[in-house]
């Protein structure tokens with residue numbers, strides 16, 4: 304198994320393109336209430352998890368929920384693509400402002416795998432250029448994410464490493 308040690312109290316930021324398996328990974332390793340997803344928050348403010356015009360409002364809500372949980376000392380996982388540095392920077396700032404550790408878990412799957420999975424999804428209608436752009440952002444991110452203030456950056460390369468991951472909560 305691939306050991307992934309995350310803070311028992313703190314923030315875990317998932318990073319991965321659409322279809323990389325973030326929500327599936329989060330479901331497998333964390334309690335439902337520990338996971339806050341951008342899609343869920345988009346649904347809350349727009350009645351439509353795919354309404355991209357609701358993104359700013361959705362992230363305001365996401366940060367409010369995450370901040371509240373961190374203040375209350377609860378492990379919290381952010382399930383959003385987070386392939387852009389600015390998105391990660393906001394979350395690092397949020398963790399800092401609550402004096403908790405923040406780790407990143409990067410799901411680095413081939414673009415073709417993610418695209419193939421997305422084709423099968425009734426809940427997603429991303430054009431291939433969106434996935435391609437996210438993949439470009441992710442690859443760029445790999446070179447800089449270790450300098451962004453995360454305590455640890457766990458990069459899971461490929462489907463097999465993701466499947467072999469075991470999460471340990473550090474006390």
Ligand code: ATP
Nearest residue numbers: 319320321322323324325326327328384420424427
């Ligand atoms: P999004 O950013 O669009 O929310 P995501 O990263 O959360 O995407 P998931 O919803 O977890 O991705 O997975 C996308 C699709 O791929 C789903 O249909 C899911 O069942 C499938 N999938 C996820 N992980 C695996 C896996 N390890 N093996 C096979 N299929 C998988």
Ligand code: MG
Nearest residue numbers: 325326342382
């Ligand atoms: Mg998801």
